[in-house]
Every structure is written in structure tokens, then in C-alpha cells.
Amino acid sequence: xxxxxxxxxxxxxxxxxxxxxxxxxxxxxxxxxxxxxxxxxxxxxxxxxxxxxxxxxxxxxxxxxxxxxxxxxxxxxxxxxxxxxxxxxxxxxxxxxxxxxxxxxxxxxxxxxxxxxxxxxxxxxxxxxxxxxxxxxxxxxxxxxxxxxxxxxxxxxxxxxxxxxxxxxxxxxxxxxxxxxxxxxxxxxxxxxxxxxxxxxxxxxxxxxxxxxxxxxxxxxxxxxxxxxxxxxxxxxxxxxxxxxxxxxxxxxxxxxxxxxxxxxxxxxxxxxxxxxxxxxxxxxxxxxxxxxxxxxxxxxxxxxxxxxxxxxxxxxxxxxxxxxxxxxxxxxxxxxxxxxxxxxxxxxxxxxxxxxxxxxxxxxxxxxxxxxxxxxxxxxxxxxxxxxxxxxxxxxxxxxxxxxxxxxxxxxxxxxxxxxxxxxxxxxxxxxxxxxxxxxxxxxxx
Amino acid sequence: xxxxxxxxxxxxxxxxxxxxxxxxxxxxxxxxxxxxxxxxxxxxxxxxxxxxxxxxxxxxxxxxxxxxxxxxxxxxxxxxxxxxxxxxxxxxxxxxxxxxxxxxxxxxxxxxxxxxxxxxxxxxxxxxxxxxxxxxxxxxxxxxxxxxxxxxxxxxxxxxxxxxxxxxxxxxxxxxxxxxxxxxxxxxxxxxxxxxxxxxxxxxxxxxxxxxxxxxxxxxxxxxxxxxxxxxxxxxxxxxxxxxxxxxxxxxxxxxxxxxxxxxxxxxxxxxxxxxxxxxxxxxxxxxxx
Numbered sequence: 168x169x170x171x172x173x174x175x176x177x178x179x180x181x182x183x184x185x186x187x188x189x190x191x192x193x194x195x196x197x198x199x200x201x202x203x204x205x206x207x208x209x210x211x212x213x214x215x216x217x218x219x220x221x222x223x224x225x226x227x228x229x230x231x232x233x234x235x236x237x238x239x240x241x242x243x244x245x246x247x248x249x250x251x252x253x254x255x256x257x258x259x260x261x262x263x264x265x266x267x268x269x270x271x272x273x274x275x276x277x278x279x280x281x282x283x284x285x286x287x288x289x290x291x292x293x294x295x296x297x298x299x300x301x302x303x304x305x306x307x308x309x310x311x312x313x314x315x316x317x318x319x320x321x322x323x324x325x326x327x328x329x330x331x332x333x334x335x336x337x338x339x340x341x342x343x344x345x346x347x348x349x350x351x352x353x354x355x356x357x358x359x360x361x362x363x364x365x366x367x368x369x370x371x372x373x374x375x376x377x378x379x380x381x382x383x384x385x386x387x388x389x390x391x392x393x394x395x396x397x398x399x400x401x402x403x404x405x406x407x408x409x410x411x412x413x414x415x416x417x418x419x420x421x422x423x424x425x426x427x428x429x430x431x432x433x434x435x436x437x438x439x440x441x442x443x444x445x446x447x448x449x450x451x452x453x454x455x456x457x458x459x460x461x462x463x464x465x466x467x468x469x470x471x472x473x474x475x476x477x478x479x480x481x482x483x484x485x486x487x488x489x490x491x492x493x494x495x496x497x498x499x500x501x502x503x504x505x506x507x508x509x510x511x512x513x514x515x516x517x518x519x520x521x522x523x524x525x526x527x528x529x530x531x532x533x534x535x536x537x538x539x540x541x542x543x544x545x546x547x548x549x550x551x552x553x554x555x556x557x558x559x560x561x562x563x564x565x566x567x568x569x570x571x572x573x574x575x576x577x578x579x580x581x582x583x584x585x586x587x588x589x590x591x592x593x594x595x596x597x598x599x600x601x602x603x604x605x606x607x608x609x610x611x612x613x614x
Numbered sequence: 615x616x617x618x619x620x621x622x623x624x625x626x627x628x629x630x631x632x633x634x635x636x637x638x639x640x641x642x643x644x645x646x647x648x649x650x651x652x653x654x655x656x657x658x659x660x661x662x663x664x665x666x667x668x669x670x671x672x673x674x675x676x677x678x679x680x681x682x683x684x685x686x687x688x689x690x691x692x693x694x695x696x697x698x699x700x701x702x703x704x705x706x707x708x709x710x711x712x713x714x715x716x717x718x719x720x721x722x723x724x725x726x727x728x729x730x731x732x733x734x735x736x737x738x739x740x741x742x743x744x745x746x747x748x749x750x751x752x753x754x755x756x757x758x759x760x761x762x763x764x765x766x767x768x769x770x771x772x773x774x775x776x777x778x779x780x781x782x783x784x785x786x787x788x789x790x791x792x793x794x795x796x797x798x799x800x801x802x803x804x805x806x807x808x809x810x811x812x813x814x815x816x817x818x819x820x821x822x823x824x825x826x827x828x829x830x831x832x833x834x835x836x837x838x839x840x841x842x843x844x845x846x847x848x849x850x851x852x853x854x855x856x857x858x859x860x861x862x863x864x865x866x867x868x869x870x871x872x873x874x875x876x877x878x879x880x881x882x883x884x885x886x887x888x889x890x891x892x893x894x895x896x897x898x899x900x901x902x903x904x
Contacts, residue, residue, distance in 0.1 A: 225728045225829075369875045396875045401834045403877075405625045405755070406869045409748045427730050430825040437739035438750030453729050460670070462732040462826065502727050 216254040216532045218519065219275035221268065221286040221296070222511070224260040227453050228288055228311060231508030232515040233258045234497055236285060239519035250526045257281065263288060265295035272296040276303050282534045283308065285335075285518045288511060289424075290314035290372055297321050300331055304538045306545075307332045308522070310514035314372055315339040315566065322567040330542050333568045335521065336514035336554055337474040338583055340375040342572040346580040347376075347446065347472060348383035350598050351420060355389060358609055360417035360443065362392045366407070367422040369396040376422050392416050399425035408434050411442060418443035423450070432465040439612040444469040445585075452477065454506045457588045466588045468610040470597060475513030475554040476584035478506075480596035480604050482555055489516065489553040506592075510554075517552030524550060542568075555582035575601055617746045622863075622870050624747055628755045630862025631762035632824075635817040636835045637842035637854045638769065639689075639810030645786035645849030646806045649701050652711040653692060654839055655832030656718035657811055661685045661818020662827035663722060666733040674735050682815040689811020693804060701803075715832060722829040730826035735819060758820040765813055766855060772809075773851070782806055786849055841885050847895030856896055860884070 220236045222229030236256050244253045257279050259271035268287070275281045276299065284300055287293040288311035297317065300307040309317060309332065318339065321329040337343070354360045365380055367373035373396070381391050393414035397407065408431065411419055419442055421428065427450045435444060448471040450456060457466040476482060478490030490507045497505050508516075525544040526532045534541045545568070550557040556573055560566045573582040585598035587607060595605035640654045664684050668677035692714065700706045738753040772779035784792040785802045793799060821831065842861055846853025861881045868880045888895060 225723045227727065227729055395873055398875050398877045400878060402874060403625075403629055403865070403869075405628065405749065405751065406621075406866065407874055408750070409621055409625070410874075412743075412750075413748050427826060427828065429730055429732060433824075434739065434750070434752060437737060437752050438741065439739075440750065450730065455729070460732070461730060463734070465732070503729055 216249055216252045217279050217281045218254050218256050218522070219272075219279060219281035219284045220256055220258040220515070221261050221272065221275075221284060222258065222311070223263040223288050223292075224258070226263065226288065227503045228449075228509045228511045229260070229286075230502055231504045231512035232286055232288075232310065234493065235508050235512040235516040236519055238493065238496065239516045243519065243523050249523050250530060250532050252532050254532075261287065261292050263292055265292050268292045268296050269299060272299050276300070276305055281305065282532055283522050285515055285522075286310055286511070287312055290317060293317055297329060297332060301329050304331055304535045306522075306534050306538070306541055308518040309334040310336060310518050311511040313337050313340045313343060315341050315375060315569075318566045318569045323565070326562050326567055330562075330568070331538060333545055333559055334570050335518040335557060336570050336582075337510060338572045338580065339566060339569055340372065341379070342580055343447075343472070343583055344376050344379040344383060346572075346583040347420070348380065348387055348389075349579045350472070350585050351384060351389055351418075351445070352387040353598055354418065354443070354445065354607065355387070357607060358417070358443075361389050362415060362417045363389050364411040364414055364416035364419045364442070365391050365394040365421075366411075366419055367396050368399050368425045370399055370425050372424060373422045380420070397426060402426060402430075404431045404434055407431065408438065408440060412440055416442050418445050420446045422447045428469070429462045429465065432462060432469055435469075435610075436465050436467070439610075441613050443609065443613070446470070447472055451588070452509050454504045454509075454592075454594075457591050459591065464591045467590060468588065468608060470585050470587040470607070472583050472585045474510040474583070475507075476596040476602060477586050477594045478508075478513075479586065479594050480584060480602040482582075482584065482602055483551050483553065485551065485553045489513075513552075513554035517550070517554055517557055520552060521545075521548055521550050521557055524548060575599060617748060618870065620747045621749050622866050624742070624749055624751065626859075626863040626866035628751060628759055629866065630859040631759040632817065632820050633838055633842060633862050634855045634858035635758075635762045635765060635813060635820065637839045637846070637858050638766070638851055639813040639817075640836075640839040641843050641846070641849060641851055641854040642782075642786075642806050643810050644843065645851070646782060647697075647701055647803050648704070649697060649707050650704070650711070651697070651810070652708060652836065653714040653718070654711075654810070654814060655834075655836030656715040657685055657689050657692075657814035658818040658821065658835045659718060659722065659827065659829075659832040660688055661815035662733070662822030662831060663726065663731060663818075664815070665735075665819045666731040666822055666827050669733045669735075678735070678819060681819055682812045685815030685818065686808045686811035689814065690804060690808045692811075693807035697807075698800070698803070715836075718832070719829045726827075726829070728829055730828050731822070732826045733822050735823035752824070754820070754823045758824070761816055761820065765816060769809070769813075769851065778805070841881060843895075844885060844893075845888050845895055847898030850895065850897040853895055853897030 222232045240254050240256050259275055261268035283306050285308045287309055290312040293309055293312040322332055363384055367376055384391055393411055393416055428448050451466055451471050452473050455461055481487050494506050528544050529540055546559055546561055548558055558571050560569050560571055572580045575581045581599045581601050584596050584602045586594050587597045589595050596602050597607040643649050643651045661681055665677055665681040668680055696710055700710055736753050736757055739750045741750045773783050781797045781802050784797055842854050842857040846857030864880045865877050868876050
């Protein structure tokens with residue numbers, strides 16, 4: 168996961184690369200027109216339905232996502248197929264590298280002639296292929312990146328150009344910030360925790376949190392007593408813990424995806440610091456993270472929010488059967504994640520099911536030549552998935568084609584559940600009320 | 615204020631000890647053979663993984679020396695199998711060791727995946743708040759400090775007090791002079807790689823036990839080793855120890871007074887100043903090159 172550390176640098180390269188790509192695209196699209204014409208002449212569609220899956224395959228998030236796309240396609244092929252056709256999945260490794268992602272996406276679009284692209288994890292990688300998918304009218308379902316800019320700066324500013332892009336999940340960072348602020352208010356109700364130390368990766372994805380969290384917390388009568396962005400190139404947590412401790416915070420609210428918080432968690436347990444550790448911790452979502460081969464209990468009592476709640480809560484009727492099926496297939500696999508996929512897998516699985524619904528209604532799997540109809544059908548989707556209800560914002564909203572947040576009766580967001588490690592291999596869902604399997608626990612040394 | 619300074623000194627001392635351990639092997643190899651071993655970080659990483667795997671089945675007291683031995687052998691093997699055949703050509707050595715480092719990453723990815731491998735050398739922490747120091751350092755950090763200074767002490771004794779060690783010092787001062795006095799250069803270089811490997815192994819164990827092992831964990835230590843060696847003076851062990859403490863304290867100073875996101879900035883500024891105005895480093899004249 169440390170691999171992502173270079174993303175900022177590489178996103179610069181993307182800036183330069185996109186100029187070259189436009190030149191390339193001019194030539195390539197002429198080729199594509201010729202291919203399409205040839206396809207018409209030759210009868211077309213004979214190649215069958217192909218789904219291109221994009222993910223970093225050395226990352227457990229990507230491995231989980233690949234397994235779920237395979238599961239979904241296998242199930243649906245057996246169950247009548249996609250408008251009667253059997254689909255084939257082609258997975259390509261993006262390596263969390265924008266230029267690699269562009270190469271493999273071109274291959275999927277031009278050589279494999281895919282009818283759907285699904286996946287992509289870090290936002291910089293996703294962003295690097297949006298132009299390419301738009302140019303060739305390939306429906307693209309994002310299942311791992313939460314940056315609101317992937318929607319607002321693309322479909323939000325040039326709808327016609329980028330209408331092929333949908334986000335299945337997770338909810339975007341703007342909604343995540345709101346949901347997490349509500350969670351902090353819940354912690355205050357439960358434990359009287361109202362002093363917050365706010366830490367984040369010094370990276371693009373945490374910018375929306377940096378902008379919004381302090382105000383959102385102060386609206387909820389919580390006080391930010393310490394805040395800092397930590398270098399993703401290597402952080403010594405000794406001084407960080409000292410600073411947080413000195414601020415007398417009741418809990419740390421941290422947003423880590425590039426930084427592995429293992430060092431922080433070990434210091435927390437061994438030093439018995441009197442504050443909670445809450446927020447988002449992507450490495451900590453790995454089902455084996457707190458087990459004997461990794462941090463061996465050091466993560467116990469930390470929380471992280473994640474789509475699908477790690478499969479521990481019956482979010483919908485489909486969640487538990489899906490996780491059981493995943494575990495039975497992969498419990499003896501060599502590579503993690505084995506008990507449940509990580510959040511991206513939940514979203515990818517739902518994406519394939521949504522795709523089936525749409526092509527069934529569309530009565531064709533030739534999505535690229537019928538993009539407007541495909542988009543129309545997508546906007547009518549209201550699908551009960553394994554990570555929650557899936558429906559999309561329309562053209563005129565702030566976030567066109569972004570997955571809608573779900574809200575409970577009190578107006579708080581419910582489809583961004585929070586999980587807590589309660590043992591080396593045990594996780595509970597502690598928020599929101601609708602999905603809770605156990606109450607949030609304070610570490611015993613704080614009681 | 616006094617408490618802040620005490621905290622800064624404590625944390626600076628702890629991290630600097632590890633930095634010294636990281637840099638000394640790199641310095642020695644450069645001093646003796648003129649070789650920039652870019653696989654040094656990979657050797658540190660192998661120390662973390664070897665210890666991580668061994669510690670799952672054996673007691674850390676056993677796993678610790680075994681790991682150091684294994685990494686020393688890796689390092690020695692790297693010299694015998696690859697580096698000795700290309701060391702006369704700086705550029706090829708440079709490229710060959712980079713390739714080893716990248717290949718090591720791939721091997722780790724295939725074998726262990728990208729998720730961190732955790733390990734415990736020793737558990738526990740000490741709360742120093744009753745003594746006015748706002749820190750709860752982990753026992754493993756104290757141990758890292760102790761190991762670092764034992765290693766430095768042993769190395770100093772070996773290099774200055776034994777004939778064997780003095781031949782290493784002689785070779786690093788002047789290869790021609792050393793040869794004229796009967797020093798077997800090949801054997802000196804082999805020994806240097808063996809010692810550098812052992813130090814890298816120890817550094818890997820400490821790094822793995824504090825932050826876990828990951829396939830790209832070699833990058834930061836390698837960058838640190840570079841900076842330390844430039845500031846300390848290329849080839850000087852004393853310079854590396856001093857520079858490790860300079861860098862460690864600068865980082866600590868920056869995070870205490872500026873912010874955690876600026877951790878490495880001040881050290882980079884110092885590095886640039888050294889490159890521009892004092893390229894020989896703090897102790898660069900300790901060795902005469904021929």
C-alpha cells in the first residue's frame with residue numbers, strides 16, 4: 168500500500184501525459200470509427216460480452232475486488248446471463264500507477280472491446296483514465312475512489328462528455344465528512360468525548376476532510392484541539408503521540424490511507440494513551456490486519472468507516488449470504504483478504520449486479536453504441552445491493568451520476584458504516600443505529 | 615519549555631540511533647570499495663522480513679542473531695555473486711544494485727503481498743510523564759538505541775584495535791597503500807559487505823518491530839543513508855554517526871516547532887547547503903583517496 172505514496176508525483180506526470188494522449192486519441196478514435204464500421208459490416212456482437220476490471224492487484228483491496236467481480240459474473244452467468252448472454256471478466260492490474268492504468272485501459276477498450284469498465288482504487292488512477300473511457304463511450308463504474316472531484320470536475324462540468332461515468336460507491340468524501348462528523352457527535356453522546364485531535368494523510372484525498380471537518384465538528388459542539396497533516400513519506404509517531412497527548416484530546420480523528428497506522432496503534436496500546444482512535448484507516452480494513460501475522464491485537468478498539476461494514480452487519484438481506492459465500496470460496500486462499508472482501512469488493516459486486524439489471528432492461532449488451540439509453544436506464548436504477556441501496560444522482564444535481572447517500576429518519580447518513588476491532592479477528596459495526604451490531608467500546612485502560 | 619526540550623532530546627536521540635544503524639553499513643561499503651550499494655535498503659528490508667517470519671515460530675532472542683547472520687550472508691552473497699564482477703564500473707554497479715532492490719520488492723510482493731507484516735522484538739512502553747517528559751517511548755526504541763551503540767562500539771573496536779579491522783581502515787584510506795602493505799583487497803571488501811549486512815539486518819529488525827515490514831520499506835532508509843553519508847562525509851563512519859544525529863534532531867526540531875507534514879524539509883535544506891558549500895561533508899577528510 169505504500170506504493171500509493173508516489174501518487175502525488177505521478178499525478179503531475181498525468182498532467183503532462185494528458186496532452187500527449189489527446190494527440191494520440193485523435194488518431195485512435197479514427198481507428199475506432201473504422202473498427203465500429205467494420206463491426207457493423209461483420210454483424211457485430213459476436214465477440215460476446217466482456218467486462219473489464221481494473222484494480223491494483225498487489226493490494227488486498229484489488230484482490231478482493233477481483234474475486235467479487237468473478238463471483239458476481241459466475242452467479243449471473245448461471246442465472247440466465249446478461250440479457251441472455253454470458254459475460255467474460257478480464258482483470259488488468261493498474262498497480263496504483265496512472266500511466267499503467269492508462270495503458271491497460273486502452274488495451275481493454277481497443278483490443279478486448281469491453282462493454283463495461285469497473286473498479287479502480289486510488290483517485291489519481293481513476294482520474295487518469297476518465298478521458299479515455301469518455302472518448303470511447305465505454306460505461307465506467309467507479310468502485311474504489313471517493314474523491315468528489317471525479318464527478319464534479321468531469322460529469323459535473325461537461326455532462327455530455329463524461330456521462331459514461333458512474334460511481335457505485337463509496338459515497339463521496341463530502342458525504343463521508345458529514346457522516347463522520349455525525350459519528351463524532353455520537354461518540355460525544357456516548358462517552359462525553361468532545362475534544363478532537365484531527366490528523367490526516369498529507370495527500371489529495373484528505374483535502375475535502377481538511378476543508379470541512381473542523382466546521383462540521385464545531386457545528387456539533389465538538390472542539391478541534393489539535394490538527395496536522397502527516398507526511399506520507401514516513402512519519403515517526405513518537406512525537407505525534409506526544410503532541411496529541413499534550414492537547415488533552417478525548418480522541419484522535421484520523422484519515423489514513425497512505426500511512427499505515429500500525430506504529431501509532433502499537434504505541435497506543437503499549438503506552439496506554441488516554442484517547443480513542445477513530446475515523447478512516449484503509450490499511451486497518453484488511454481482515455487480517457489485527458491478526459497474529461500482522462499487528463497482533465494492536466488495532467483492537469480502533470475504528471474505521473467502510474462501505475459494507477466489513478461484512479459483519481446485515482446491512483441488507485443480501486449482505487450476509489454474500490459474505491458467507493465469499494468466505495467459503497476463499498477461506499483457504501493464499502492471499503488476503505480471505506474472510507470478506509474489503510470495501511471495494513462490496514461495491515464491485517453491486518456494480519456487476521446493477522449492470523445486469525440495466526442491460527436486461529436495455530435488451531442489448533452493446534452498451535457503447537447505446538450509451539444514451541444505457542445512461543437513462545442507470546438513472547432509473549434503485550437496487551438493493553450488498554453494501555446498501557444503490558441509486559444515482561441525475562444530470563442536474565451537484566454530483567451527476569454519483570451514488571446517492573442513504574439517510575435515516577433523523578437525516579443522518581446511513582450507508583457509510585463504522586466498524587471497530589474488538590479482538591484480533593473480531594470486528595463489530597458500531598455506527599449508525601440501523602446497522603449496529605455492538606456499542607462502541609472505550610479501551611479498558613481509559614475506563 | 616524545559617519539558618519540551620527534554621522530550622525533543624529524548625525522541626531525537628532514539629530516532630537518531632536507528633538512523634546511525636541504517637547509514638553505517640552504506641558508508642563502509644562506499645568508503646572501502648567506492649561502491650554505492652543501492653541495495654542497502656533492500657538488505658534492511660530483508661532483515662525485517664526474515665525476523666518477522668522467524669519470530670512467528672521462535673523466540674526473538676533466537677530470531678535476532680539468526681536474522682543478523684542471514685542478512686550478513688545475503689550481503690556477502692550479493693558481493694560475491696554480483697558486485698565484485700562489476701565494481702570497477704561505478705555506473706554498472708549503481709544499476710546492478712538498483713535492479714537488486716527492485717527485484718527484492720517484487721519477490722516480497724509475490725511472497726508476502728503488500729499488506730504489512732507485524733513483529734515484536736520486545737513489548738511494553740515506559741510512561742515518562744511523571745518525570746516531566748511528555749513521551750511514552752516503547753521498550754523496543756530503548757533497545758534500538760542500545761543495539762545501535764553496541765554495534766557502533768564493536769565496530770569501532772574492530773576497526774581501530776584489531777589487525778583485521780585495521781586492514782579495512784587502511785583500504786578505505788588508500789587502496790594502493792593497503793596493497794603495498796600486504797592487505798588482500800578482495801578479502802577486505804568481502805568482510806566489509808558481511809559487516810554492512812549485519813548492521814543492515816539489525817536496522818531492519820528495529821524498523822520492522824516499530825512500524826511493520828512492507829515491500830517498499832527500503833526506500834526511506836536508503837534516502838536517509840544517502841543524506842547522512844553526504845552530510846557526514848562520504849566514507850567516514852564517525853561522520854555518519856554524527857550526521858545521523860544531526861538529521862534525527864533536525865527532523866525532531868521541525869516536527870516540534872513547524873509541523874509533522876514538514877518532517878523532512880529542513881534536512882533537505884541542510885543537504886543542499888552541504889552539497890553546495892561543503893561537498894566533502896563534516897568528516898570528509900578522514901580518508902585520503904588515491
